Amino acid sequence: xxxxxxRFDKVYKIINQKNGNVCWVHxxxxxxxxxxxxxxxxxxxxxxxxxxxEAEEILHSKEKLYRALIENGNDGVVILNAWGVFKYxxxxxxxxxxxxxxxxxxTSLLDITHPDDYDKSVEIYKEVLASQGLYTPDxxxxxxxxxxxxxxxxxxxxxLINDPVVLGVIGNFRDVTKQxxxxxxxxxxxxxxxxxxxxAGDAIAIYDAAGTILDVNTTxxxxxxxxxxxxxxxxxxxxxxxxxxxxxxxxYNKLKQGESxxxxxxxxxKGGGFVLTEVRSQVLPDGTLLSxx
Numbered sequence: 001x002x003x004x005x006x007r008f009d010k011v012y013k014i015i016n017q018k019n020g021n022v023c024w025v026h027x028x029x030x031x032x033x034x035x036x037x038x039x040x041x042x043x044x045x046x047x048x049x050x051x052x053x054e055a056e057e058i059l060h061s062k063e064k065l066y067r068a069l070i071e072n073g074n075d076g077v078v079i080l081n082a083w084g085v086f087k088y089x090x091x092x093x094x095x096x097x098x099x100x101x102x103x104x105x106x107t108s109l110l111d112i113t114h115p116d117d118y119d120k121s122v123e124i125y126k127e128v129l130a131s132q133g134l135y136t137p138d139x140x141x142x143x144x145x146x147x148x149x150x151x152x153x154x155x156x157x158x159x160l161i162n163d164p165v166v167l168g169v170i171g172n173f174r175d176v177t178k179q180x181x182x183x184x185x186x187x188x189x190x191x192x193x194x195x196x197x198x199x200a201g202d203a204i205a206i207y208d209a210a211g212t213i214l215d216v217n218t219t220x221x222x223x224x225x226x227x228x229x230x231x232x233x234x235x236x237x238x239x240x241x242x243x244x245x246x247x248x249x250x251x252y253n254k255l256k257q258g259e260s261x262x263x264x265x266x267x268x269x270k271g272g273g274f275v276l277t278e279v280r281s282q283v284l285p286d287g288t289l290l291s292x293x
Contacts, residue, residue, distance in 0.1 A: 005033075005037075024053035075092060076096040076155075077090040080168055084125055085106060085109075109171075135159065201219060262278065263279055263281075264276065265278075
């Protein structure tokens with residue numbers, strides 16, 4: 001300070017000689033010069049800023065932690081402006097969609113949204129902008145991966161456009177393409193087997209351990225003369241004669257042990273009368289029972 005004849009302004013640490021504690025201080029000093037321009041005195045202040053410095057260090061540590069979580073997480077994290085343009089993109093985007101940050105920065109999310117999902121995505125983003133706080137849409141759009149594939153992307157958005165620090169919408173998202181494909185395969189399988197069951201020549205019924213009917217196919221309804229909504233309010237025992245009821249506990253115990261059952265039974269028809277049938281029953285893996293009549 002004396003050599004360069006300049007003002008002293010510095011943050012530094014000192015050690016309290018009485019208790020050995022380390023303190024952060026901010027020292028400010030101005031020089032006083034004689035008539036020859038030689039510094040003869042320095043006057044100033046020393047302020048204890050230990051609490052402020054410790055708070056800044058805690059904040060800095062948290063910032064480093066949050067940045068590490070964002071940049072190294074499996075989910076993509078972005079900040080969009082009011083027009084859906086990328087303002088910030090976490091490096092994790094590469095693991096989700098294959099892009100480097102600079103490839104998407106200042107481009108619109110809608111630019112990589114599937115054409116069939118474009119209008120719905122615009123509608124949802126308007127809802128996000130009109131709301132405050134976390135918004136998790138049920139709609140899952142398709143977003144274009146760098147390799148050209150369309151990926152199903154699910155996520156949530158948080159409108160913080162009015163936050164002076166963020167000034168944008170935070171988006172957190174993940175690739176759910178495999179889950180969507182699996183759910184679609186299950187739905188297609190259900191449709192396929194539903195068609196097979198409904199068009200089977202045999203009557204098929206599914207019911208629980210209490211005998212409550214859970215499902216019955218078209219052939220079964222035609223055989224007994226009921227509508228489906230009527231049957232689903234009934235129990236299996238509603239169709240049996242009194243003498244048939246005595247054999248039910250014994251049959252169910254055999255089924256629980258993994259055996260199948262093949263018996264002849266008389267089923268009551270709607271409006272009176274009986275139909276003689278041959279019934280094969282077994283317990284399904286989920287504990288329900290299946291009967292083919």
